Amino acid sequence: MINKLKINKLKEKLISRILFFCGVFSILITIGIIISLFSEAISFFLRPEVSIIKFFTGTNWRPLSSKVSSDNFGVLPLILGTMLIGIISAIISVPLGLGSAIFLSEYASEKTRDIIKPLIEILAGIPSVVYGYFALSFINPIIQTVFEDWFGLDVNFFNALSASMVLAIMIIPTVTSISEDAIRAVPGSLREGALSLGATKFEVITKVVLPAALSGIIAAFILAISRAVGETMAVTIAAGATPRMTFNPLNSVQTMTSFIVQVSFGDAPTGSVNGQSIFAVGATLFMITLLMNIASDFILNRYREEYE
Amino acid sequence: MTNNDKPKLSVKDFNLFYGKFQALRDVTIGIPENQITSIIGPSGCGKSTFLRSFNRMNDLIPSVHTSGKIELDNENIFETDVVELRQRVGMVFQRPNPFPKSIFENIAFGPRAHGVRDKLILSEIVEKSLRQSALWDEVKDQIHKSGLALSGGQQQRLCIARALAVEPEVILMDEPASALDPIATLKIEDLIQLLKVKYTIVIVTHNMQQAARASDFTLFFNMADDRAGYLVESGNTVDIFTNPKEHQTEQYISGRFG
Numbered sequence: 001m002i003n004k005l006k007i008n009k010l011k012e013k014l015i016s017r018i019l020f021f022c023g024v025f026s027i028l029i030t031i032g033i034i035i036s037l038f039s040e041a042i043s044f045f046l047r048p049e050v051s052i053i054k055f056f057t058g059t060n061w062r063p064l065s066s067k068v069s070s071d072n073f074g075v076l077p078l079i080l081g082t083m084l085i086g087i088i089s090a091i092i093s094v095p096l097g098l099g100s101a102i103f104l105s106e107y108a109s110e111k112t113r114d115i116i117k118p119l120i121e122i123l124a125g126i127p128s129v130v131y132g133y134f135a136l137s138f139i140n141p142i143i144q145t146v147f148e149d150w151f152g153l154d155v156n157f158f159n160a161l162s163a164s165m166v167l168a169i170m171i172i173p174t175v176t177s178i179s180e181d182a183i184r185a186v187p188g189s190l191r192e193g194a195l196s197l198g199a200t201k202f203e204v205i206t207k208v209v210l211p212a213a214l215s216g217i218i219a220a221f222i223l224a225i226s227r228a229v230g231e232t233m234a235v236t237i238a239a240g241a242t243p244r245m246t247f248n249p250l251n252s253v254q255t256m257t258s259f260i261v262q263v264s265f266g267d268a269p270t271g272s273v274n275g276q277s278i279f280a281v282g283a284t285l286f287m288i289t290l291l292m293n294i295a296s297d298f299i300l301n302r303y304r305e306e307y308e
Numbered sequence: 309m310t311n312n313d314k315p316k317l318s319v320k321d322f323n324l325f326y327g328k329f330q331a332l333r334d335v336t337i338g339i340p341e342n343q344i345t346s347i348i349g350p351s352g353c354g355k356s357t358f359l360r361s362f363n364r365m366n367d368l369i370p371s372v373h374t375s376g377k378i379e380l381d382n383e384n385i386f387e388t389d390v391v392e393l394r395q396r397v398g399m400v401f402q403r404p405n406p407f408p409k410s411i412f413e414n415i416a417f418g419p420r421a422h423g424v425r426d427k428l429i430l431s432e433i434v435e436k437s438l439r440q441s442a443l444w445d446e447v448k449d450q451i452h453k454s455g456l457a458l459s460g461g462q463q464q465r466l467c468i469a470r471a472l473a474v475e476p477e478v479i480l481m482d483e484p485a486s487a488l489d490p491i492a493t494l495k496i497e498d499l500i501q502l503l504k505v506k507y508t509i510v511i512v513t514h515n516m517q518q519a520a521r522a523s524d525f526t527l528f529f530n531m532a533d534d535r536a537g538y539l540v541e542s543g544n545t546v547d548i549f550t551n552p553k554e555h556q557t558e559q560y561i562s563g564r565f566g
Binding site: 109187189190192193194195196197198199200203207208211212 | 363365368370391392393394395398399401403405406407408409417418420421422467470471474
């Protein structure tokens with residue numbers, strides 16, 4: 001009897017230990033990543049040929065140039081390229097994602113919803129390489145036809161717009177599911193209250209439901225941008241590798257992630273300026289997405305208190 | 309009927325189904341104008357469903373279908389525009405449900421939806437509605453604060469003000485005081501008495517004393533063996549409570565079931 005009790009106790013202890021380890025494991029990995037990322041980034045900034053101020057303010061990014069100088073390590077073109085693509089894809093994906101969220105939660109019947117929702121989620125499961133080549137082989141010809149043939153504008157073969165468009169498609173599921181959650185969280189009693197005053201369904205949605213769900217929708221927007229900013233494969237394939245300060249989405253640009261890929265695929269030796277520059281860029285990207293995720297968490301938490 | 313006037317709302321052979329389940333059977337009754345009509349009956353007898361038929365709130369549930377007629381001033385409500393119907397027949401719900409907006413915006417919502425844009429007219433409507441719902445003195449200095457910052461009883465009076473702002477003819481109330489404390493409840497009851505001068509009021513209540521105290525006319529619903537609700541009897545509240553015709557009415561009001 002006593003033996004059995006002891007064994008049971010031991011078992012319980014063991015199980016809780018194992019589960020504790022599982023929980024701690026991912027935290028340890030995160031800490032490890034942060035340490036390796038930032039230690040390399042810091043040793044990059046400590047190099048004599050690099051200046052941290054010029055890194056964050058310089059508008060030239062030529063790390064592979066034969067002349068190693070702090071003037072060639074200005075990260076702004078990469079940040080601008082990243083943000084250009086991130087923002088355009090958010091501008092495309094938010095209306096589409098929000099529209100489908102409104103449709104799913106307010107208009108679709110239970111049956112339609114059960115069919116359409118998994119279909120939208122499939123978009124998130126397509127490998128991003130596939131999206132990259134989809135941009136090159138399908139979206140690009142359309143962009144070229146429209147902007148070059150019809151409007152006579154210069155279109156680079158690799159361009160920010162096609163990358164933004166596939167990114168938008170990739171992040172629609174995120175926007176849809178987060179904003180749908182926010183819309184569904186608005187109590188039905190508010191909809192009934194508005195309907196009972198003689199508001200039309202559209203008025204109820206635009207004047208009561210969406211304002212009440214606004215912070216959740218903003219959070220979806222921020223999370224969508226932060227996903228777009230961190231996306232790598234599709235932009236590397238579609239957007240090109242030309243770091244430059246431009247707001248023209250028809251130009252080829254380089255994002256932070258595609259720079260990292262470019263250098264990683266080349267033969268930059270460990271410990272060289274180039275090898276370390278990707279850690280500095282990576283750390284910068286990490287800080288940007290981290291801040292965005294914190295912002296969206298903060299906004300989401302605030303809106304939980306709004307009704308009741 | 310208590311008087312010989314034409315009823316404000318008249319219900320004829322009304323049946324309501326949720327899919328195959330019949331929730332209301334063969335209801336025929338007139339609701340007198342400018343009076344307070346209370347609907348009482350045990351849980352599940354369909355009294356809320358019946359109330360929600362008057363402003364076609366049941367339209368929201370896809371499986372609901374009905375037969376028979378409900379007329380508002382001789383007009384079949386199932387043949388009129390539902391938006392217009394709901395402007396004429398307002399509703400106050402069981403739990404206060406103010407919008408997460410300011411007090412002002414809560415009340416201006418209805419008039420805005422019906423095309424009132426002028427700020428001055430809107431402020432007049434807001435003040436008038438708040439006075440009518442006996443809330444003005446309590447909130448006049450914080451009209452731009454959130455409606456959710458008010459107490460439960462104040463929120464419910466805000467919801468009444470919001471319903472009054474679209475100038476309805478009928479106000480439906482679905483157990484409007486059941487989520488409130490006794491003092492807030494009394495305030496709501498007093499308010500309902502004031503409102504009947506201008507409006508026809510239909511109120512569903514679980515509270516027998518409330519029905520006896522606060523209404524002129526009473527409908528008693530019960531559940532048949534197949535769980536369909538039906539109207540057992542109706543009449544002046546005094547008669548129903550002191551001298552019911554039906555045995556089950558007597559049993560219910562004396563608290564023997566329900």
